[in-house]
Amino acid sequence: MEGSKMMSNEEVLTSKLLHRSLGHAPNVVERAQGAYLYLQDGTKVLDGCGGAAVISVGHSNPEVIKAVSDQLNRVAYIHTGDYTTSVSEELANKLIEKYEGKISKVYFVNSGSEANEAAVKLVTQYFYEQGKTSKVHFISRKQSYHGNCLSGLSLSGHKARRLPYENIISSQFHQVGPAFEYRYKLDVETSDEYVQRLATELENEILEIGPENVAAFFAETVVGATTACVTAPKGYFKAIQKVCNKYDVLLVLDEIMCGSGRTGTFFAWEQEGIVPDITTAGKALGGGYSPLSAVFISPKVIEGLRSGTSSFNNGHTYQSFALSSAAGLAIQRIIERDGLLSNVLEMGAYLEEKLKQEVLPLKIVGDIRGRGLFWGIEFVKDKKTLETFDTSLKVGYKIHDFIWNRGVGVYPGFGTNDGFSGDHILIAPSFDVTKEQIDIIVDAVSKGIADFL
Numbered sequence: 001m002e003g004s005k006m007m008s009n010e011e012v013l014t015s016k017l018l019h020r021s022l023g024h025a026p027n028v029v030e031r032a033q034g035a036y037l038y039l040q041d042g043t044k045v046l047d048g049c050g051g052a053a054v055i056s057v058g059h060s061n062p063e064v065i066k067a068v069s070d071q072l073n074r075v076a077y078i079h080t081g082d083y084t085t086s087v088s089e090e091l092a093n094k095l096i097e098k099y100e101g102k103i104s105k106v107y108f109v110n111s112g113s114e115a116n117e118a119a120v121k122l123v124t125q126y127f128y129e130q131g132k133t134s135k136v137h138f139i140s141r142k143q144s145y146h147g148n149c150l151s152g153l154s155l156s157g158h159k160a161r162r163l164p165y166e167n168i169i170s171s172q173f174h175q176v177g178p179a180f181e182y183r184y185k186l187d188v189e190t191s192d193e194y195v196q197r198l199a200t201e202l203e204n205e206i207l208e209i210g211p212e213n214v215a216a217f218f219a220e221t222v223v224g225a226t227t228a229c230v231t232a233p234k235g236y237f238k239a240i241q242k243v244c245n246k247y248d249v250l251l252v253l254d255e256i257m258c259g260s261g262r263t264g265t266f267f268a269w270e271q272e273g274i275v276p277d278i279t280t281a282g283k284a285l286g287g288g289y290s291p292l293s294a295v296f297i298s299p300k301v302i303e304g305l306r307s308g309t310s311s312f313n314n315g316h317t318y319q320s321f322a323l324s325s326a327a328g329l330a331i332q333r334i335i336e337r338d339g340l341l342s343n344v345l346e347m348g349a350y351l352e353e354k355l356k357q358e359v360l361p362l363k364i365v366g367d368i369r370g371r372g373l374f375w376g377i378e379f380v381k382d383k384k385t386l387e388t389f390d391t392s393l394k395v396g397y398k399i400h401d402f403i404w405n406r407g408v409g410v411y412p413g414f415g416t417n418d419g420f421s422g423d424h425i426l427i428a429p430s431f432d433v434t435k436e437q438i439d440i441i442v443d444a445v446s447k448g449i450a451d452f453l
């Protein structure tokens with residue numbers, strides 16, 4: 001095997017590769033195995049967040065590697081205009097066979113941003129085919145993230161990520177309030193009343209834009225990086241779907257971070273008692289082995305296409321990429337065979353209990369929330385008033401560093417409160433995480449927060 005050259009911090013910082021920051025050198029990872037990353041300098045880090053909630057069957061899983069390399073030896077690339085591969089066909093069947101009548105087709109692309117872009121276009125074309133050409137407005141929620149390409153960014157309520165681009169973001173994208181009880185449910189309100197208020201807000205927004213102009217409502221079933229694992233109050237998605245149906249507005253759920261098994265069911269919406277018109281997924285679907293994201297499409301939308309041009313007017317060079325399909329298929333087989341969704345639920349319950357016992361009592365921990373193996377910790381200056389820290393302190397990032405120094409990687413974020421202020425970290429280990437690994441994660445998190453204090 002070819003050994004890689006040791007790079008000093010200075011060499012990384014001044015290298016030809018454009019990193020996320022011109023002023024900060026990322027760590028060079030030499031190899032990854034199971035739950036651990038091994039850095040060039042010998043440091044071992046427990047990957048407590050699977051990068052951005054991507055890792056689902058561990059790093060360097062030999063079965064996934066074999067499936068991808070076998071596929072590479074058979075056929076890696078074909079253009080989908082003329083060809084398909086059995087591996088992509090098989091993955092499509094495997095993913096949707098259990099959802100007869102709810103999902104009729106799936107479309108594979110590479111990134112989550114591409115999947116949401118495809119969803120925006122699919123929705124637009126669905127109405128276009130019916131002659132409803134004015135339905136080209138979209139509603140999403142504040143403090144949401146739907147991707148970095150322009151339509152995903154236009155949907156996103158992540159103010160900081162939008163900031164430099166506000167002037168090229170289309171005005172056809174609108175936002176309503178998030179379903180975020182910890183910060184936005186009034187003390188005088190019950191959960192049900194809060195849900196009703198949010199449903200009314202959506203209805204009013206649709207009426208204001210004009211129902212004949214609104215195409216879809218986009219939401220993350222469990223919110224990811226922007227607010228850290230916020231689940232909606234009970235009944236929220238049912239109430240929202242009712243409003244959407246009333247005005248012929250499609251419901252699109254973005255499960256790029258929370259889906260593909262992360263919350264204990266393949267789709268997070270299975271726990272909400274609804275079926276959306278379109279679902280997007282990514283991250284854990286390809287599990288870090290090959291870029292894979294998907295758009296799951298209901299029979300209603302497919303019939304809309306069929307009764308029109310019968311062809312989705314959106315193609316990508318690398319759509320249904322065979323290597324990604326091979327990775328996705330191997331991952332689904334492992335999850336099924338090893339009962340990993342049950343492990344997500346069991347270990348998730350254990351993680352919740354430990355976080356609530358050991359981390360929630362800490363002075364600056366305001367809230368702990370999540371589902372399955374998807375947990376967020378929000379930091380506040382004052383637990384009673386929920387006052388946030390000064391944004392310039394970058395509290396989430398600093399706490400992340402302290403936890404990292406104790407050997408565990410977590411995913412930091414900011415803007416939790418309103419898109420700018422507010423700090424959190426996200427914990428999202430691989431679906432095969434063990435009790436011992438959770439003990440190590442929670443120990444490093446509570447000690448890292450104490451170090452910060």
Ligand SMILES: *Cc1c(COP(=O)(O)O)cnc(C)c1O
Pocket residue numbers: 052110111112113114116145146147148152220224225254255256257258282283
């Ligand atoms: C990560 C993410 C995206 C974007 O996916 P990329 O693969 O980074 O393009 C979109 N929506 C949500 C909810 C995400 O977490």
